[in-house]
Amino acid sequence: MRVERPAPTMLVEQPAPRAYRDPPTPTDRNMSRLAEGRSRPTWHHALVSAPDLNADVLAPFRDSGIDRHVTLLLGAGASTSSGLPGWDELAVRLLLKSGAVSSETAALELVQRQDPLLVAEAAKNTLDRWDHRVRAALYQGLQDLSPSSLHLAAAGHALAGRTGETTVATLNFDVLLEDAIDIEGTAEGRVDDEVSSTAYVVHHLHGIASPSRSRGVVLTLSDYNELLGDHDCWQQRLLSRAAQEGAIVIAGTSYRDPDVRRWLHVALADSPVGNAALVLLARQAFGVSRERFDEIKSALAGQWRAAGMQPILLEDFTDAAQIIRELRHLHRPRYRSPQQRATELWSLHAADFHVRQPEYSDALDDDARMLRDAFDVEHVGASLWLADGAGSVGRYASQDRTYRAACDIRLVPSGHDSAWVAGRTLGAESIVFQNLDPAGTNRWGTVLALPIRVSFAGLPDIATAVLSVGLPGTAEAFSMSKAMWFEQVLDIANAWSERLSDSLVRASSRNYDRQRTGRQR
Known part of the structure; x- marks a missing residue:
């Protein structure tokens, strides 16, 4: 099942400004090259989203000590993605x-x-x-709370091994990491450095404040001063041991906490050669444009290197989650990066465009009929978008139209702040509901979009496709009747996940048969 239950976070958004919603498109010549499989257009930014993570981005992890032990340290970015305050x-x-x-x-x-x-x-x-x-x-104003992609990725990494094989730590008060682990295992939140042989421990370096209980909360100046005065506190022992055992991977933190800076400084001073601390820095955490981040990224990376850590520059929090999913696979034979896998799916569909696009259009038409009943409306517009592995996502098929050639596919940027709903859905790996500008030329009042995770044999799934549904009315109105349509939408999304995953399996089987026939000749 590709769309996870419990349900993904649903983001209800207002329309973006008109000028922001109309980015430039690639040239026709680049689009023709795309269709021919020779090259893909580039959006001219060095940072990447999850389907675009390439071998160069992942290279620093190979010799970082992840094959010996991994410590995952999550900061506020993991929980703000779930709706909690920074x-x-x-x-x-x-x-x-x-x-x-x-x-x-x-x-x-x-x-x-x-x-x-x-x-x-x-x-x-x-x-x-x-x-x-x-x-x-x-927890003010929250009706429900679900783990984010970072929580689920960290939990998945831990659950793939024995208890104690991965050290999981967080700077956050909430217990969303425990919730993520409890989906398939048994979690135990602790405010000490003790381990367990029967549960996956989550070490809360700044204490726990769940909706019902608090323990060891570190929040005020006196709390921090007390910790900084204790040179043998359990947090220091935990991180020093982590630096000795293998790699430390840090995600979702801006490194503002003075105690964390001290703990890591002491821990890394004695770490063995070959054990690295890597920090995943997502542009999303800084709230700046791509252009502004390009201006500051060199200085930002230099600051982290000066602190003894290896910076990995990314676009979205979900990129950090995908890297964590990849860690257990990096040393496997014939490993392929997320970019290679996304490109494989895109190239397959570009090459078979004249067969697959009409087939997918018919399938979307069937989906649209079911969605009309689920949403109780007369008309909907269903489309399938595919990531190209080069920073963009393209509308591959729609239920109410067919394209003459792959070069007719319109590519738009992906990422958490993309001007396009499909692009933002890939960047968030969450359901997005956006109201469209009523003063514009939009056919629909709102758009619902869901990320589609695709399976690749022996490697982690990637959210490399999006199902979008144009609807009349407003997102708020449909949110009131969620019980009527939500399960139906998830079933359709999961069917597309299986369809896209199966296309890779069938293509691999055909390639194997051709190779075997060639050897026999």
Whole structure:
């Protein structure tokens, strides 16, 4: 089953500005080359999304110690993807609850211009029932909560081995990592460096604050000062042991915490040659454009290298999740990077375009009939998009039209801030529901898009396709009747996952038969 249950996060979005929604398209000459399989157009940015992760991006991991032991350390980025607040937003909520400021604007100004730890200290001194207040601020406004791609990837890596084979640690208070592990195993959240022979332990370096309980929360200046004064704290012992045993892979953190900087500095000072600490830096975490990130990435990488860590520059948090999925496979014979696998799927469909595109259009027409009933509407527009392995996603087939040639496929950029719903869906690996601009020329009022994960024999799945559904009305209205259509949509998405995965199996079988026939001759 490719679309995971529990259900993926559903993002309801408002329309992007018109100018932002109309990016330039590749030239006809590049599109013709695409159809002929000679080359693909490039969007001229060095960073990549999950289907575009190439061998060069993954090379630093091969000799990092991952074959001996892996420690996964997740920061706030893993949980903000699930809808939880980042540090600044949490501090603002606590300030407002304390009554120290009267407006959100004033609270944000204070957080940005003062030491955030001191701000939290002031809020703690004003509020009673501190642990309860922290939990209330952390989970404020959330109706449900599901693990993000990073949580699921870290859990999957741990579950693929024995308990204790992977060290899993987090800087977050929530227990979403435990929830992800509990889907197929048994998790145990701890605020110490003890291990278990019967459960997969998640070490919370800054404590636990689940919706119902708190333990060992580190949030204020005095909390951090106490930790920094203890040179033999359990967190230091855990990370020092991790540096001795193998690779440390860090994702979703901006490295602002003074205690974490000290712990890793001490741990890495004595680490053996061949054991590396690698930090996955997603542009998404910095909230800047590709152009601005291009300006700062050299300086950013230099800062992390100066701290003794190997920076890996990425586009989205989901790229970091895909890298974690790849770690157990990098040393296998005939390993192929996500980019090679996505390109394989794209090239197969470009080469067989005249056969597959009409077939897929008919299948989408069948899907559209079921979706009309599920959504209780007269008309829908269903399309299948495929990633090309070069930073773009193209509308390969639609239920209400057929294309004459592969060069007619329109390619648009993929990534968390793509102007296109299909591009953002690949970048988020989540269901996206976006209302379209009613003043524009759009045929539909809203678009629902789902990521499609494709299986590659012996290697991790990749979200390398998207099913999009154009609908009349608004995303908010359909969200109210989710029980009517959600399972039907997931079933259709899973059917496309199986269809695309089977296309690779059949192509591999045909290639094998041709090679065997050639040898016999």
